[in-house]
Amino acid sequence: MSLMRIKATLVLCLLLLSTNLGAAEPGGVGDGIYDMQCGGACHGDSDQNATSSASLMLVTESNIYAGQATTFTLQVDQLTTSIYVPIGLFLLSDTTGYRDTPQDIGWQILSDSNGAVNNYIEVTGFTNGDTTEWVLRAPEVGNYTFFASIQHGGNGAPHFGISQAYNVEVLPIPDNLPRLSTDFIPVVSREVGQQSNFQLLVDDTDAVAVEWRIDGGIANQANVTGDSVNGFMVELPTANQPSTMQWRAILDGEGPQQTTPWFTLVSNEQGFSIDTTAVYLQAISVLLFFAGLTVLLQTRNKPTSNNKTEKTLSEIQPPLQGGAL
Secondary structure, eight states: OOOOHHHHHHHHHHHHHHHHHSSSTOOOOOBBOOOHHHHHTSSSGGGOOOEEEEEEEOOOSOOEEOOOEEEEEEEEEETTTTSSSSSEEESSSSSSSOOOOOOGGTTTEETTHHHHHHHHSEEEEEOOOOOEEEEEEOOSSSEEEEEEEEEEEEEEEEEEOOOOOOEEEEEEOOOOOOEEHHHHOOOOOOTTOEEEEEEEEESSOOEEEHHHHHHHHOOOOOOEEEEEETTEEEEOOOSSEEOOOOOEEEESSSOEEEEEOOOEEEEOOOOOOOHHHHHHHHHHHHHHHHHHHHHHHHHHHHHOOHHHHHHHHHSSOOOSSSSOO
């Protein structure tokens, strides 16, 4: 193979790999922290998107306090039978397509319905009226705007839709309000068979009760030990198979009783994750290695110009015989 062919092969392979990395993903891109522009990028050019027929409605709790957790519930209606799976759902703070996640305006995602902390999730088996939830920790006092959006396939084209603006007011914390500490971060996933024991960090709280349920079923009481001085320890039951558990805490103190949102805890079988970007980079490295090795071997086996010149001169002018004249 000539050097020009090697270079052409390298360029072609790099172009193919780059196409795979940036191409549309009709089967979904997986949950993650994404701006709204992914509504186009995940399925190709956003200018080619069709409008989704889905109706999106966001709802939150009536009182949202600074630094406290609250639930954002998204209800999806007017789905058509032509929608492919999975369906991608966004929780957004803007519609610019850049820096428009909840984190960009100071909100912290504590859990989502899929057992992670992403503003974009993919779901299957959705029907009209179904809901999905995010639990977020509010930032400082103020007014904030949120949007929900959807992306899906259908009729051979990507579809995208967005909700109306949803306004949220964050209020100051009342005196002596029993509440979760701003340092508390719930665990959102675990392996099957793994125990879940954790300390529930609270403020202005004298007593704690914790309820748990499986896949939205009947609520059960969890084991809670400790007190306001030594801290409250919570023990959730071990899952023997993959499942989704929700739990919440009921907090009592001098102020009005408070109930936290339902936090999602997903139990999964132990598995291995594959980083596709790393796979592509490894493939490129191997390709470059073998291409370089081929060039090196060809260079070593190629006769130099000096050797060619000496060989030509020796053939034309044989060495003189005898001594000097």
